[in-house]
Amino acid sequence: MENHPKVAVVTGAGSGIGRAVALALLADGYRVALAGRRADALQAVCAESGAAERALAVPTDVTDPAAVQALFETAVAAFGRVDLLFNNAGTGTPPVLLEDLTLAQWQSVVNVNFTGMFLCIQQAFR
Structure with a gap:
């Protein structure tokens, strides 16, 4: 394993692709800040990695600018910098017809999938 x-x-x-990528990066020797809404799931990935000393679980709502800022500040405080952002957080709508989709359901998808991505990219560049 390269360090x-x-x-x-x-x-x-x-979970999903983000979990697989976090595990692969940790297996390759990276130090990784794992972000997501569920602290228990993040902790489980850290434990599963076998590299808990290089894994940091940071519960984060990517739609909240203050939470995203705190994520990057926590990563930098723990590891000194950020070299790579895998901007993977996303959500979908319930399986309903378009005409039955509520505005709140639509806005939730836009907030996570687009605004969350923007906020994370913005912090990564800072």
Whole structure:
């Protein structure tokens, strides 16, 4: 296993593709801040990785600018910098016809999938 001095932030790291990417980066030696809404899922990924000393679970709502700022501040405080952002957090709508989709359901998808991505990119550049 190569030991990278590099640091990654992975959003949506508690399940699915984000989980798989976080585990792969940790297996490759990266230090990784795992972000997601469910602290228990993030902790489980950290434990599963076998590299808990290089894994940091940071419960984060990517639609909240203050939470995203805190995510990046926490990663930098723990690891010194951020080299890679895997901007993976996302959500979908319930399986309903378009005409039955509520505005609140639509806005939830836009807030997570677009605004959350923007906020994370903005913090990564800062």
